[in-house]
Amino acid sequence: MTQIIRSLDEIAPNYDVLFCDLWGCLHNGVAAFPAAVAALQDFRAQGGRVVLLTNAPRPQQYVAAQLDRMGVPRDAWDAIVSSGDAAQDAMFAGAVGRRVWAIAQPKDEGFFTDIPEEWRDAPPITRVPLDEAEGIVCCGLFDDLTEVPEDYRGRLMLARERGLTLLCANPDVVVDMGEKRLYCAGALAELxxxxxxxxxxxxxxxxxIYDLARxxxxLDDNARILAIGDGIATDIAxxxxxxxxxxxITGGLAFDQFGPDVxxxxxARLAEWLALRAQDPAYSIGRLR
Incomplete structure (x- = not known):
């Protein structure tokens, strides 16, 4: 059964490295959580290392810039590894062809144009309309503030009939932007x-993404790693x-499931909820601190 702790420092000496999620753990898409930032800083001050492991569909340098804008200090982490990094590597390797229908927003532009050094000499990836595509690259909905996955059913049925493979740059299904819940690329991939x-x-x-982080x-096989996250089907699984x-982190995506005090x-509620999802994380905490 999961052990509920009050702060990271209760268990920090048992680990060398943290693989820490971002959205719902370190920030809410709008602002950073000061207590979480302090917890990561303290872990590093004691000699630990922190990898921010995120399903953001953008290369790590864009994630770092977003954290800078939120005021997350650089001494809170050692490295960032994003789903965008791993998915971009697969895209430039030709996993879904070189002519792709891109489901993405302007903020995802760097995923296609910021070519990693090791792929500079590879044939280019060209974004084309769906009816000309060899495959699909999905970074998220075109407008995640107003759209839902069902809005894409017709286009995805057409893509299926053409036998196209979809590369999902963010397996998250939903994320909370402040008080608003938004659909992510994972929702379209599931549909x-x-x-x-x-x-x-x-x-x-x-x-x-775990291989890339290591x-x-x-890291060698002896590194003692603790994964931190609020996504039961992503971070914990x-x-x-x-x-x-x-x-x-129980106070993230599932904040309303475990009683009135986030x-x-x-x-008891936590144990039942985890059992229904066949997950048993070593530790749980309301919010990272």
Whole structure:
């Protein structure tokens, strides 16, 4: 059964590295959480290392710039590894062809144009209309403030009939932007699979992003890693798949499931909720602190 803790420092000495989620753990899409920032700073001050492991569908340099705008200090982390990094690598390798229908917003432009050094000599990726595409690259909905996945059913049915494969740059299904819940690329990828199409995933809970994080930090098999996140199907399931201990942030996506006090989840409600999802993270906490 998961152990509810009050602060990260209760268990920090047991770990060398944190794989920490961003949205719902370190910020809410609008502002950083000061207590979470302080917890990561303290962990690093004690000699630990922090990888911000995020399903953001953009390369890590754009994630870093967003954190800078939110006022997250650079001494809170050592490296950023994004779903966008892993998915971009697959795209330039030709995983869904070189002529793609891109479901993306202007903020995702760097995913297509900021070409990693190792792919500079590769044939270009060209964005084309759906009826000319060899595959699909999905970074998110065109307008996640107003659209829902059902708005894409017709176009995705057409794509399925053409046998196109969808590369999903963000396996998250939903995320909270302040008080508003938004659909992510994972919701479209799931719908496409429900329609009989094929989707490829590169963020949490799938192995490529964890492999990339280990390589970025030069970790060996002896590193003691704690995964932190609020996504039960991404952060927590991914940690379980990698054989990592996990710290579940109950005050994130599922904040309304564990009683009226977000900072102090009710143990009985939490145990029942986790059992229904067949997950058993080593630790849980209301909010990262």
């Amino acid at each position: 496409y699979e429900d329609l009989g199409g094929t989707s490829l995933y590169f963020g949490k809970p799938h192995p490529p 390589r970025r930090l030069g 991914g940690a379980a798949g990698e054989g990592l201990d996990a710290l579940f 900072e102090n989840p009710d143990p």
